[in-house]
Amino acid sequence: MGQIELRVFEFRGWEIDLARRELRALGSVVPIGSRAFEIIETLLDSPGELVTKDDLMKRVWPGLVVEDNTIQVHISAIRKVLGEDKNILKTIAGRGYRLLGDWTARPENFTEQPHLHEQAQSTAVAFRTNIPMAASPLVGRETAVEQLSELVSAYRVVTLTGPGGIGKTVLASEVGRRVFPTFQGDVLFIELVSLSDPDLVSSTVAHVLSLRIHGEKLSPELVARAIGGRRALLILDNCEHVIEAAAALTENIVHVCPDVCVLATSRELLRIDGEYAYPVPSLEVPAQDLEGSQDALEHSAVQLFVARTHSLRADFEPQDDKLPAIASICRQLDGIPLAIEFAAARAATLGIQQVAGRLDDRFALLTGGRRTALPRHQTLRATLDWSYDLLPETERRLLRHLSIFPAGFTIEAAAAVVDDLETSVALGISSLVSKSLVVLDGSEVARRWRLLESVRVYSLEKLADADEHGRAMRHLVEFCLILFSPFAPESEIDPPIDDLEEYRREIGNLRAALNWALSSGTDATLGVALAATASDFWVAVSLVAEAGEWAEKALGQIGDATGTRTEMVLRCSLGYALIYTQGMSPRARQMLTGGLALAHTFQDFDYQQRATCGLWLFSARSMALKDALAFAREYEEVARGRDLQSRSTAAWLVGIPQTYLASHAEANEQLQWAIDQYPCARRRRDMMRLGADVRTSAKAHNTVNLLSQGFLDTASRTAGRAIEEARETNQPFVVCVALAWAAGFVALSLGEFDKARSFGEELVHLAYKHGLRPFHAVGLCVKGSLAARGDNPEAGIAPLRAGLAEMQQATYLLFYPFFLTELAAALGAIGRVDESLEEIGKALRFAVETDYRWFVPEILRVEAELLVLRGSDDPALIESLLRQSMGQASAQQAVYWELSAAVSLAERLRRVQKHDEAVEVLAPVYDRLSEGFFAPRVKRAKTLLDELA
Numbered sequence: 021m022g023q024i025e026l027r028v029f030e031f032r033g034w035e036i037d038l039a040r041r042e043l044r045a046l047g048s049v050v051p052i053g054s055r056a057f058e059i060i061e062t063l064l065d066s067p068g069e070l071v072t073k074d075d076l077m078k079r080v081w082p083g084l085v086v087e088d089n090t091i092q093v094h095i096s097a098i099r100k101v102l103g104e105d106k107n108i109l110k111t112i113a114g115r116g117y118r119l120l121g122d123w124t125a126r127p128e129n130f131t132e133q134p135h136l137h138e139q140a141q142s143t144a145v146a147f148r149t150n151i152p153m154a155a156s157p158l159v160g161r162e163t164a165v166e167q168l169s170e171l172v173s174a175y176r177v178v179t180l181t182g183p184g185g186i187g188k189t190v191l192a193s194e195v196g197r198r199v200f201p202t203f204q205g206d207v208l209f210i211e212l213v214s215l216s217d218p219d220l221v222s223s224t225v226a227h228v229l230s231l232r233i234h235g236e237k238l239s240p241e242l243v244a245r246a247i248g249g250r251r252a253l254l255i256l257d258n259c260e261h262v263i264e265a266a267a268a269l270t271e272n273i274v275h276v277c278p279d280v281c282v283l284a285t286s287r288e289l290l291r292i293d294g295e296y297a298y299p300v301p302s303l304e305v306p307a308q309d310l311e312g313s314q315d316a317l318e319h320s321a322v323q324l325f326v327a328r329t330h331s332l333r334a335d336f337e338p339q340d341d342k343l344p345a346i347a348s349i350c351r352q353l354d355g356i357p358l359a360i361e362f363a364a365a366r367a368a369t370l371g372i373q374q375v376a377g378r379l380d381d382r383f384a385l386l387t388g389g390r391r392t393a394l395p396r397h398q399t400l401r402a403t404l405d406w407s408y409d410l411l412p413e414t415e416r417r418l419l420r421h422l423s424i425f426p427a428g429f430t431i432e433a434a435a436a437v438v439d440d441l442e443t444s445v446a447l448g449i450s451s452l453v454s455k456s457l458v459v460l461d462g463s464e465v466a467r468r469w470r471l472l473e474s475v476r477v478y479s480l481e482k483l484a485d486a487d488e489h490g491r492a493m494r495h496l497v498e499f500c501l502i503l504f505s506p507f508a509p510e511s512e513i514d515p516p517i518d519d520l521e522e523y524r525r526e527i528g529n530l531r532a533a534l535n536w537a538l539s540s541g542t543d544a545t546l547g548v549a550l551a552a553t554a555s556d557f558w559v560a561v562s563l564v565a566e567a568g569e570w571a572e573k574a575l576g577q578i579g580d581a582t583g584t585r586t587e588m589v590l591r592c593s594l595g596y597a598l599i600y601t602q603g604m605s606p607r608a609r610q611m612l613t614g615g616l617a618l619a620h621t622f623q624d625f626d627y628q629q630r631a632t633c634g635l636w637l638f639s640a641r642s643m644a645l646k647d648a649l650a651f652a653r654e655y656e657e658v659a660r661g662r663d664l665q666s667r668s669t670a671a672w673l674v675g676i677p678q679t680y681l682a683s684h685a686e687a688n689e690q691l692q693w694a695i696d697q698y699p700c701a702r703r704r705r706d707m708m709r710l711g712a713d714v715r716t717s718a719k720a721h722n723t724v725n726l727l728s729q730g731f732l733d734t735a736s737r738t739a740g741r742a743i744e745e746a747r748e749t750n751q752p753f754v755v756c757v758a759l760a761w762a763a764g765f766v767a768l769s770l771g772e773f774d775k776a777r778s779f780g781e782e783l784v785h786l787a788y789k790h791g792l793r794p795f796h797a798v799g800l801c802v803k804g805s806l807a808a809r810g811d812n813p814e815a816g817i818a819p820l821r822a823g824l825a826e827m828q829q830a831t832y833l834l835f836y837p838f839f840l841t842e843l844a845a846a847l848g849a850i851g852r853v854d855e856s857l858e859e860i861g862k863a864l865r866f867a868v869e870t871d872y873r874w875f876v877p878e879i880l881r882v883e884a885e886l887l888v889l890r891g892s893d894d895p896a897l898i899e900s901l902l903r904q905s906m907g908q909a910s911a912q913q914a915v916y917w918e919l920s921a922a923v924s925l926a927e928r929l930r931r932v933q934k935h936d937e938a939v940e941v942l943a944p945v946y947d948r949l950s951e952g953f954f955a956p957r958v959k960r961a962k963t964l965l966d967e968l969a
Contacts, residue, residue, distance in 0.1 A: 028125070030123065041057055049274075051175070051176035051294030052294070053173045055094050059080055059095070062075070062080060067121070068121075073088065073116050075116070076117070077091070093171060093174050095117065151208075156327075158194050159320060159324040161191055168195045172195065174296075176280075176282065179259075179289050180300050181287060181300065181456055196255050203253060205252050208254055210224060212266065213261075219265070221262050222269055231243065249277070249278070250280065251279040253281045254283070256270065256285070259286035260286045260287040271293070288455040288456065301355075302321070303324060303360070304319040305321045305350045316344075321351075322338075322350055324361070325349065325367075328365070329364040332365060353474060356472065358400070362400055363375050380477075400474060407457060415452060415455075419471075421434070422434060423479035424489075425476075425496075425532075427532075430467065431449065433526075436495055436502075468525065497550055500526070500530050500550055501549060503523075504554045508556075517704040530550075534550055534570055534573075537550060538570075538574060545580065547574060548579070559596075560704070564753060564790070567594075568597025571591075595608050595615060596612075599637055601791050603794050604831035605831065608634075612634040625658070632651055633655070633673065636651040639651060641833065645680055645681055648676070648677040649674065653674065656673070665702050669698070669710070672714045675721070678690060679724050679874065680874055691722040716742050716757060719758075720757050720761035720762070723739045723742070723766045727916055729913055730914075731952070732951055733952050736767075753792055756786055759795075762775070763776045763779035764798050765835075767779060768802070768805055771957070784796060784799030787799055797823045797827040797835075798823065798827075804846070808845065808846030816846045838875055853890040860883045864883065876908055877918065878917050884899075899925065906921045922941050922961070930968060
């Protein structure tokens with residue numbers, strides 16, 4: 021090895037100098053870490069031959085256990101410096117590496133460096149460090165410390181970047197402490213933050229390294245030569261305000277001092293050759309849905325908050341009731357360690373809830389850092405002041421304007437708000453990214469950026485201080501008007517409903533624009549226009565309630581837009597939203613009626629359709645079935661001779677009220693025609709226009725006709741398909757329609773209790789999550805019915821009453837008689853027969869008064885069964901009710917309800933030994949069934965006939 025140390029190996033312009041421990045390209049030193057050089061040296065001992073991973077570990081990391089990814093870090097570093105010649109280092113998958121090439125050796129001719137009067141030898145103090153012991157454990161950074169410990173041995177220059185307070189200094193210090201015992205050289209921390217003059221960088225480094233340099237003014241070249249062959253890791257901390265000087269010094273050190281590595285911390289990169297960029301990540305914060313669980317404690321941001329709070333208040337414990345607030349604080353502070361420490365300090369004295377509730381005023385709240393900390397680390401505002409003051413005015417202005425985007429921004433959006441060319445804005449964003457004030461928040465396909473929340477709040481204050489806020493927000497509103505114009509009613513292009521992601525990402529910005537425009541008092545006209553433009557968008561992204569909220573606010577400031585198309589749009593939007601979220605309120609009808617009148621004024625067929633459908637929906641759900649049929653016929657007349665979409669929609673509108681009026685055959689025909697003929701390509705667009713999915717709604721409602729007519733298997737399959745199709749739309753109100761009919765009518769009526777339970781639970785969850793009150797009422801009633809039909813009927817009464825009350829409040833009455841009957845049966849099952857007869861009487865009166873005819877046969881049958889439970893002494897009345905039920909069902913061609921009544925009547929006749937008459941009642945009805953023999957009532961009919969035979 022002695023001879024090898026005096027040789028230089030050459031190949032294709034590359035030189036490996038073992039004596040100087042340098043890798044050179046065409047005579048110039050290439051920056052590379054010490055471990056990486058040792059790997060090259062090991063491979064050079066066996067040129068062209070395989071060197072296994074185990075051999076590398078033994079030579080480069082003697083006595084240590086090293087992971088494969090550690091070796092890979094250094095291999096990547098070598099390949100990076102080899103550039104276009106990276107293929108001379110070949111990987112043999114799973115085995116090891118080869119250094120390819122015909123490397124020739126020559127003796128090294130050493131020449132003395134010319135004696136410079138200004139150069140002197142550094143004071144020889146072997147293996148020293150000036151990094152103090154850590155004052156407290158470093159939380160959440162173990163992985164980062166391990167990665168950086170390897171990186172500083174693979175790369176000559178590693179720069180930690182990130183915003184103020186992210187923990188660059190603390191992390192770099194910990195890395196220095198971690199590597200010092202095995203580094204075999206000095207590990208020195210050099211603080212640059214106090215320097216006001218970039219020319220002092222070289223002298224500061226020379227002072228910390230105890231270099232004796234005399235003569236001329238210190239320069240980076242002189243400092244590098246004075247360091248010479250000394251082995252050291254230099255931590256240059258806080259380089260951003262003297263970045264040019266720090267970069268020049270580091271570059272000279274790298275090229276002149278082969279055994280020196282630099283670990284720099286800065287809010288922007290040094291941008292020198294061989295630099296490895298390490299963006300320091302924020303601490304991990306729990307997602308919003310994990311806030312209240314113990315899993316929140318697995319996230320490093322929460323761990324830091326808990327640790328720091330506990331250190332200031334020994335009795336602090338993170339109980340479950342505190343976790344949601346702690347998690348929310350950490351998330352709102354973007355996982356920035358310094359901000360979390362400030363928050364923990366305040367929580368120790370004020371309490372967690374006080375801190376969580378006052379983060380809007382975070383710059384006044386988050387103060388009081390450690391007394392020994394740098395001044396800019398003693399308040400959150402001071403930390404951001406430091407970064408902001410270092411920016412040129414053009415970048416300050418850009419940063420201020422970017423703060424109005426709570427949901428991030430594209431270059432196009434930023435340019436629109438700043439009112440500048442996209443090219444110059446792009447360059448400004450790039451510079452702010454490099455200074456850790458803007459972060460990438462998108463993909464290669466959809467490039468977006470954002471400000472960390474604390475930076476955004478700070479910059480918003482600066483925007484207001486500069487009297488620029490109003491102008492910037494006005495530009496944002498104008499940008500949103502253009503962006504969302506494809507959803508505007510007057511748009512001649514179809515809205516991009518198949519690719520909504522671009523628009524979903526802008527929801528936060530749209531809300532900010534609307535909120536400002538409709539509350540500033542100066543730009544209400546723009547706000548009203550934007551609310552109308554975006555009304556269909558809210559429905560497309562399943563935010564029906566929000567569509568109504570913005571329409572309500574806009575109508576409150578309608579001003580000069582009164583009597584215009586804009587008012588027409590907003591009225592229809594609010595009317596539909598009220599129907600789905602609050603029910604059939606008088607205000608919903610008022611909105612839709614006014615919208616229809618305006619649509620007639622403007623001869624706008626699209627909005628005539630929308631408003632008519634809305635009024636039809638209002639009438640049908642509030643059980644004004646004749647009114648609903650009248651609106652449907654009116655629509656049918658207007659749609660006659662028009663396109664297939666309009667005609668199939670008309671068939672759907674006509675078929676639904678016919679269903680509940682018990683015209684089952686005609687209703688089935690209308691709804692099936694709508695299902696078959698409706699153009700599926702229009703589904704998602706029409707969901708925005710009509711507030712419903714024609715196919716899903718037609719299938720869901722048609723299950724009533726199919727079941728009533730005895731097509732039980734078909735009804736069950738249709739209910740399942742309706743749910744499948746509804747889920748494809750990703751629209752909660754569409755899915756709720758399908759679930760309500762599948763669980764509320766079909767599954768309960770056919771005794772498919774597992775399906776009813778599954779669908780009912782999904783319905784309750786979905787309706788509650790999206791504020792769809794009418795469907796939540798149905799879900800509660802399904803839950804109550806299942807309990808009532810189980811082993812504990814009494815448990816079903818409360819949810820049934822709650823659901824029925826909610827239906828009444830929402831005037832959503834399509835299910836009302838059905839579940840009143842369920843409540844009556846539950847009361848009868850627990851012996852409260854008189855109450856049950858009151859409820860069944862109420863159901864019958866309601867059904868008769870509203871022409872809710874289809875369920876009257878079943879109401880009559882249940883009333884008869886309740887009289888039996890009471891022990892009525894008037895058997896003729898019971899039999900009369902059952903025969904009346906059969907007669908009405910027969911007139912409606914409702915075989916299933918006729919069979920239900922026939923079973924009850926046959927069982928009663930058998931009890932009085934009228935077997936032949938019982939058979940005569942039941943057999944003809946049973947024989948008309950062609951399917952559905954799985955259903956409990958049908959099975960009971962078959963068993964009864966067999967027993968009677």
